[in-house]
Amino acid sequence: MSPPRIFDSDCDGDTLVIMLLGDVSTLIPEHARVELNQALEKxxxxxxxxxxxxxxxxxxxxxxxxxxxxxIWKRVRQSGGRMALCNVSPTGREVLRVARFDTLWPICGSREEALATVRQDRRQAG
Incomplete structure (x- = not known):
């Protein structure tokens, strides 16, 4: 029996949207890595x-x-792109804050906001 899927992904124009389907910690790290690599192939x-x-x-x-x-971030940087997170729960935001990951990427309230954020011209972004 195969492990439950954790990542799903789809392209929206020039942006890969990775949806988290469940708790990654329930997976064996190797399975998570394989799933993530499959998503990043897009x-x-x-x-x-x-x-x-x-x-x-x-x-x-x-x-x-x-x-x-x-x-994911390392691959995005190699591609010259940008990354944003969205729909992060208050608990998830705290995890990101403690790890200081909240300073690396924008955390947006919706997928639409995140898509607009990564597509924003850098000159306009400040």
Missing amino acids: LRPPEVKHVVVDFEQIGYFGSLMLGSLHI
Whole structure:
């Protein structure tokens, strides 16, 4: 029996949207890595170079998810893109704050806001 899926992904124009379907900590790290790599195969600059990670379906996450975010971020930086998080629960925001990951990427209230944020011209962003 295969483990439950944790990541789902879809492209929205030039942005890969990664949806978290469940608690990553329930997976064996190797399974999480395989799933994440499958999702990141869709990141193909210059056509698809930004990433939005949508936390809508999970409330809490731990170190395995933080590690996954770091892997995603490294790939996005290599592609010259930007990354944003959205629909993060208050508990999730606290986890990101404690890890100081809240300073790395915008945390948006909705997927639409996150998509607009990553697509924003850097000159307009300040």
